[in-house]
Amino acid sequence: MFLDRIVATKRQEVASLAETFSLAEYERTIAGMPSCLGFERAVTTGRNRGMGLIAEVKKASPSKGLIRPDFHPVELARTYEAAGADCISVLTDEQYFQGSNAYLSAIREAVNVPLLRKDFTIDYRQVYEARVIGADAVLLIAAILKPAELAELHDIAKSIGLDVLVEVHNREEMDDVLTLGKATLIGINNRDLHTFATDLKTTERLIGLVPPGTSVISESAISSTADIAYLTEVGAKGVLIGEHFMRQPEVGQAVADLLGPLVKS
Numbered sequence: 001m002f003l004d005r006i007v008a009t010k011r012q013e014v015a016s017l018a019e020t021f022s023l024a025e026y027e028r029t030i031a032g033m034p035s036c037l038g039f040e041r042a043v044t045t046g047r048n049r050g051m052g053l054i055a056e057v058k059k060a061s062p063s064k065g066l067i068r069p070d071f072h073p074v075e076l077a078r079t080y081e082a083a084g085a086d087c088i089s090v091l092t093d094e095q096y097f098q099g100s101n102a103y104l105s106a107i108r109e110a111v112n113v114p115l116l117r118k119d120f121t122i123d124y125r126q127v128y129e130a131r132v133i134g135a136d137a138v139l140l141i142a143a144i145l146k147p148a149e150l151a152e153l154h155d156i157a158k159s160i161g162l163d164v165l166v167e168v169h170n171r172e173e174m175d176d177v178l179t180l181g182k183a184t185l186i187g188i189n190n191r192d193l194h195t196f197a198t199d200l201k202t203t204e205r206l207i208g209l210v211p212p213g214t215s216v217i218s219e220s221a222i223s224s225t226a227d228i229a230y231l232t233e234v235g236a237k238g239v240l241i242g243e244h245f246m247r248q249p250e251v252g253q254a255v256a257d258l259l260g261p262l263v264k265s
């Protein structure tokens with residue numbers, strides 16, 4: 001299965017990171033860095049539009065292959081920011097998404113909105129790495145972590161100033177995450193990471209389980225104002241959109257088209 005292959009690759013990457021990783025050095029570096037920008041706050045307030053937008057910088061994916069051949073990550077991020085995206089998600093996985101840590105660091109220098117490091121985090125060293133390369137938040141995916149692992153990585157991320165988007169796709173993962181009682185920001189992924197099948201109704205099916213005080217972001221397969229209206233209606237606080245924007249010749253216009261109908265309160 002693809003997700004297992006991705007995780008196997010991550011284990012190899014973590015093993016090579018571990019060869020040079022020094023906790024003391026990372027902590028020293030982080031101590032000298034500016035505070036993180038508030039990712040959770042930015043996406044959940046959504047500039048009072050009623051729906052926050054995380055726009056994703058995504059060159060390729062396992063399900064779709066190459067999505068945007070003419071790929072200029074910094075230019076895309078600047079365009080997202082200028083068009084009103086609240087946060088930017090940056091794929092850093094190289095092997096399956098053609099992403100890079102270097103893209104995230106370059107984007108950090110270029111924009112002033114919070115950045116999510118989008119990768120498959122399975123080890124505490126990747127959390128420190130995310131902070132050092134310039135992320136404001138990390139993604140923790142319930143499908144690839146045991147509850148105790150997720151709890152530990154969540155605590156570490158928070159301890160170094162990162163926000164955490166905890167991703168679930170089904171009832172069992174949601175129950176596990178809610179039982180831990182740590183997540184304040186839950187991403188419901190409309191894509192099944194095992195089969196790649198997408199269904200926006202996944203958000204509607206699971207959102208009712210989430211207690212008040214915890215915000216939900218709907219992720220994947222979102223491409224129209226009708227999708228956003230529907231997800232607003234079911235109670236999502238924000239959306240994460242990658243492929244739709246990446247396929248547009250005029251990315252800024254595509255963002256404006258989706259955000260345009262949202263009313264400021």
Ligand SMILES: O=C(O)c1ccccc1NCC(=O)[C@H](O)[C@H](O)COP(=O)(O)O
Pocket residue numbers: 056058061062063064189191193196219220221222240241242243244
């Ligand atoms: O996008 C994939 O094919 C994929 C495959 C396996 C694991 C994760 C995958 N995507 C990560 C994401 O969650 C999406 O990049 C993100 O939600 C944006 O989705 P979309 O708007 O559909 O590009």
